[in-house]
Amino acid sequence: METTNKLKDINEVLEFLFKEFPNCFKKKDGIKPLKVGIFKDVAERIEGSELVSKTQVRQALRKYTSNWRYLEAVTKNEFRVDLDGNDAEKVEQEHIEHAQKALEESRAKMAKRKKPQRSRQQDGDTKSYKKKPHGQSRSNDKGARVNKKPAPQQAKRSSGKVEPLPASEVKVNNKVKVKLGQALVNATITEVNKDEVHVELVTGMQVKTKADSLFIV
Template sequence: METTNKLKDINEVLEFLYQEFPQCFKQKEGIQPLKVGIFKDIAERIEGSEKVSKTQVRQALRKYTSNWRYLEAVTKSEFRIDLDGNQGEKVEQEHIDHAQKALEESRAKMAKRKKQQRPRQDSDAKSFKKKPAHAAKNSPAAAKPAKAAAPKRSGKVEPLPAGEVKVNNKVKVKLGQALVNAVITEVNKDDVHVELVTGMQVKTKADSLYII
């Protein structure tokens, strides 16, 4: 019995998109913001494909649109493109602001990880040698209370009614402490898939959706 050559690795799925839609998906140079709703277009084009599933495409899109090069393209490009590379809708300022914020947060996390990876044993040892135990205990730094967490902002947002959890409805989705505009692309029992303004695909729950 003949077996299908199903792709498994997410990078292989991305390679599939590069080959199938070369005017749209780029590896490095020429990256442009994707049309809002492009997942639906891809799903229609690959209908019946034995190589990739819609779930894999969604995962690949999430990786592609969270890449620094893509986020930079959103902040610098005037228009989005469709699967054939045709110019589409204009990139709205809201989308630019969101991409810029995501880019800054991603770079900050990367810098923090690198800082945490640096060995600190030597510096700690030198610090203990310079300061006697009683001095360290009574130092202002030791007595200084922990910095209080910044108060959370409270805004008036209304949860999305259950009857409005429908494909193509525009909503706000909660990501961490932020509310981001998105479009519902799929509803699968308790899981709701949305497409953010940057083009990123995210799986969430209905209780994380709010009226736009």
């Protein structure tokens, strides 16, 4: 019976990349922005490997390039590196700004996750102080709650008119904008597989999306 030695855990795939390309991929110290199109280079080097697949490499790259240390490296280094650690193209200002924004959003989410825990602790500490003094009417509070008007919702800012990418333009190497949440990010199409489209963001991160999430640059 044929056995397989393929790695299954993404962290194991990352370890594979660290060992296979030590001048390019770093665990902590010495992290540098990856060359644009690094996925293709990796795929060519590992062609025929029994340990990892291209899909696993793409997932590992997604995790590697979304790490805080990597995003910080994009903002601090002048050049990207290839698989052998050689300088590749310069990091563009647009890429730096995108990395800074991704860092801010990531840190904001982390702070938001921690906030409910602090709020519950504060609620527990202040609950005993919410009782009204003996004989004081609650009518004023009720009136205040009734009269208090909800704050008007902020109008959504228009980011300008964007046009969907025509189906005829969903091709490998085409420059596009991809919708991530509420933001539009510049990217390059790296693979088209029926309804699924793989793109590489300006930070080097690999993302799988749908054709209807792509727009004209």
